[in-house]
Amino acid sequence: MHKGAIDIPWLYLVSGYLLMIIPLAIFRAYKTGLEKSTLWALARMTVQLLLVGLYLEYIFKWDNKWINLLWVAVMTVVASYTVIKRTGLRLKLFFFPVFTATVLSIVLIDYYFLGIVIGLKNIFTARYFIPITGMLLGNSLKNVIIALDAYYTRLDEEETSYRWQLANGATRSEARLPFIRYALQRAFNPLIATTAIMGLISLPGMMTGQILGGSDPMVAVKYQIMILVVIFASTSLNVWLTLQFSNRIAFDAFGNLRKEIFARPPGRKLKRGPKGRPR
Amino acid sequence: MNGRPVIEVRDLRVHYEGLTLFGGLSFQIRKGEKVAVAGESGSGKSTLIHTLLGFVPSFEGQVRIWDMPLDALHIDRIRKLTTWTPQDLGFTVFPSVRELFFTPFRFKANRKLMPSPQQIREIFDLFELPPDILDRPVKEISGGQKQRLVLAISVLLQKPLMFLDEPTSALNTEIKQKITDFLLKSPEVTLLAATHDEYFLSRVSKVIRLANLSDYA
Numbered sequence: 001m002h003k004g005a006i007d008i009p010w011l012y013l014v015s016g017y018l019l020m021i022i023p024l025a026i027f028r029a030y031k032t033g034l035e036k037s038t039l040w041a042l043a044r045m046t047v048q049l050l051l052v053g054l055y056l057e058y059i060f061k062w063d064n065k066w067i068n069l070l071w072v073a074v075m076t077v078v079a080s081y082t083v084i085k086r087t088g089l090r091l092k093l094f095f096f097p098v099f100t101a102t103v104l105s106i107v108l109i110d111y112y113f114l115g116i117v118i119g120l121k122n123i124f125t126a127r128y129f130i131p132i133t134g135m136l137l138g139n140s141l142k143n144v145i146i147a148l149d150a151y152y153t154r155l156d157e158e159e160t161s162y163r164w165q166l167a168n169g170a171t172r173s174e175a176r177l178p179f180i181r182y183a184l185q186r187a188f189n190p191l192i193a194t195t196a197i198m199g200l201i202s203l204p205g206m207m208t209g210q211i212l213g214g215s216d217p218m219v220a221v222k223y224q225i226m227i228l229v230v231i232f233a234s235t236s237l238n239v240w241l242t243l244q245f246s247n248r249i250a251f252d253a254f255g256n257l258r259k260e261i262f263a264r265p266p267g268r269k270l271k272r273g274p275k276g277r278p279r
Numbered sequence: 280m281n282g283r284p285v286i287e288v289r290d291l292r293v294h295y296e297g298l299t300l301f302g303g304l305s306f307q308i309r310k311g312e313k314v315a316v317a318g319e320s321g322s323g324k325s326t327l328i329h330t331l332l333g334f335v336p337s338f339e340g341q342v343r344i345w346d347m348p349l350d351a352l353h354i355d356r357i358r359k360l361t362t363w364t365p366q367d368l369g370f371t372v373f374p375s376v377r378e379l380f381f382t383p384f385r386f387k388a389n390r391k392l393m394p395s396p397q398q399i400r401e402i403f404d405l406f407e408l409p410p411d412i413l414d415r416p417v418k419e420i421s422g423g424q425k426q427r428l429v430l431a432i433s434v435l436l437q438k439p440l441m442f443l444d445e446p447t448s449a450l451n452t453e454i455k456q457k458i459t460d461f462l463l464k465s466p467e468v469t470l471l472a473a474t475h476d477e478y479f480l481s482r483v484s485k486v487i488r489l490a491n492l493s494d495y496a
Contacts, residue, residue: 158372160365164429167332167363168436169388171355178372178382253351254333 005212017042056130065124072133076102079137087149090263097245098144105238106136113230135206135227140235143187147239151183152250155257162257172247172255180243187239195228204228283346284309285440285469286331291340293323293330300326303340306487308471310439313463315480316473318489324473325366327489328442331471332363344440359388362433366444366473368425370417376428377413383432394435402431405461407454423449430458443472447479 008016020042027034059071080099084091110133114123123129155162158179165175198204206227210220250261284307291304300323308314316324329335331342333354342349344357373379384393394402403410406427412420420428426449433441446462447455459479463470472479480486 154372158369160367161370161372163329163332163334164363164365164370165382165386166358167361167442168383168386168432169359169361169438170383170386171388174386178378182372252336254336254354256334256336 004214059130060126063126065122068124068126068129071130072106075134075137076106079141083141083144083148086145087152088262088264089148089152090261093249093261094148094246097249098148098242101238101241101245102137102140102144104241105140105234106133109136109230109234109237113226117226132227132230136231136234139231140238143191143235143239144242146190147183147187148242148246150186151179151243152257152261154182155179156262159257166255172251175255176247183243184239188236191232191235195232198224198228284343285312285345286471287341287343287346288331289341291330291338291342293326293335293338295323295326295335295337302490304487304489308469308485310469311466312485313470313483314472314485314487315483316471316487316489317475317480319491322489322491324489325444328363328444328471328473332358332361332442360438361440361442362436362438363442364426364429364433364444364446366448368422368429370425370429373417375413376415376417376420379417380413380428380432383436389436392436398435402435406431406458421449423451426450427454427458430462434462439467439469441468441470443470443474445474445476446472447474447476 020038023038024035027038055071059067076099080095080102081091083098084094087094110123110129114120114128114132118128120128155176162175162179166172204224204227207220207224210223211217215223250258252258286306286308288307289305291301293300304327306314316327318324326335330338331344331349333349336351344353345360347353347357349357370379373382381393383389400410403412408424408427408431412424412428417425426446430443430446433443441462443462447459450458455476456478459476459482462472463482470483472483474480
């Protein structure tokens with residue numbers, strides 16, 4: 001049924017890398033100092049993807065529900081860790097809220113999409129479960145980072161506004177509302193913009209892959225549409241749950257923002273470090 | 280409840296950013312009293328107000344407000360009876376002046392207090408705020424306008440206990456006196472204001488003078 005794409009022989013793959021001479025030459029001509037980091041990024045990308053290819057081969061061969069679940073669990077742990085590390089919030093405090101929100105949003109959306117929309121009898125089938133879950137995780141990551149960072153940085157910077165609301169009769173969730181609104185706007189404006197121009201200036205990666213893999217373009221488009229909807233839904237659920245769960249640990253009994261949630265002094269994170277260099 | 284003081288502070292010490300403030304401060308404020316907190320900058324005027332509102336939980340001593348101890352159990356009930364105009368006004372989390380102005384009146388506890396257009400016009404007139412100020416972004420109004428706007432909100436909320444932090448610092452002389460007189464007028468409201476304004480100090484019924492930091496050493 002599936003013709004599949006033409007395999008690229010290893011030697012030809014190496015010849016493909018020759019294209020990287022173009023950026024490297026440009027970087028070098030202008031003394032940008034980017035050559036080393038480009039080569040390092042290229043090497044990392046290659047090793048990481050080859051490893052993924054290797055273990056996906058086995059995961060697909062075994063196609064065992066428990067191994068698939070274990071793989072997703074490991075991915076979720078890594079994703080939660082990455083999210084928190086990039087926000088400047090304290091890992092120890094935020095791991096549980098972020099992890100729980102991610103697991104919940106993925107379980108719910110996977111179940112609905114794979115079980116009901118696609119109609120799989122076994123939603124843990126590796127061929128669907130693994131790539132869809134990976135896609136959801138990877139795509140919500142960025143938005144959760146932006147939302148968490150925007151929310152707590154803003155709460156800290158505008159602590160007076162938060163307290164002013166409390167001192168004038170707001171419940172805690174009422175006083176947090178403008179900050180949640182701000183975090184949602186920051187996290188979702190880019191996603192809304194990319195969704196709106198989808199297909200106009202580029203073909204999305206998943207669709208391209210499916211077409212190369214021999215799928216009918218219309219089938220590929222349907223999957224692409226669904227994937228965007230599913231990403232939007234799971235990302236918003238994930239962001240919202242993360243903020244809600246983290247609220248439980250980020251405030252003291254008087255409703256004050258706990259300063260110890262920040263792993264480093266807030267507000268100074270992406271600004272200049274010593275010698276004017278970004279951190 | 281009537282005979283008891285609205286605010287009762289006994290032997291208060293606050294540990295704040297490595298310093299110990301107030302060195303055992305005690306005072307009482309009765310219903311309807313207008314009290315000023317005076318002292319040099321850095322003496323802890325703002326910190327005293329923050330403490331009474333539950334924003335500095337690490338204090339020593341006894342604080343009771345309406346006979347409720349200032350603790351995690353009672354703080355939400357206390358804050359429903361207070362209004363506060365802070366000194367440092369950012370408020371940029373609110374997209375527009377309109378949003379800033381109406382936010383407190385949308386809280387469940389304040390819903391019955393939503394002012395009528397008539398009331399808004401009157402208070403804006405008194406505080407010399409232009410009527411179109413509601414349609415501007417918060418970033419575009421001046422510090423003095425922001426202060427008068429937030430004071431106007433505090434007045435319209437009609438809370439029995441009013442905390443003001445340097446309420447007249449960004450106002451010019453003529454309007455300063457008018458607004459001070461207006462704020463101190465209502466016999467029902469208990470008021471505690473941090474200020475070093477001479478006129479304000481001359482009009483209150485009691486002044487709490489905070490010692491300089493060096494005096495605690």
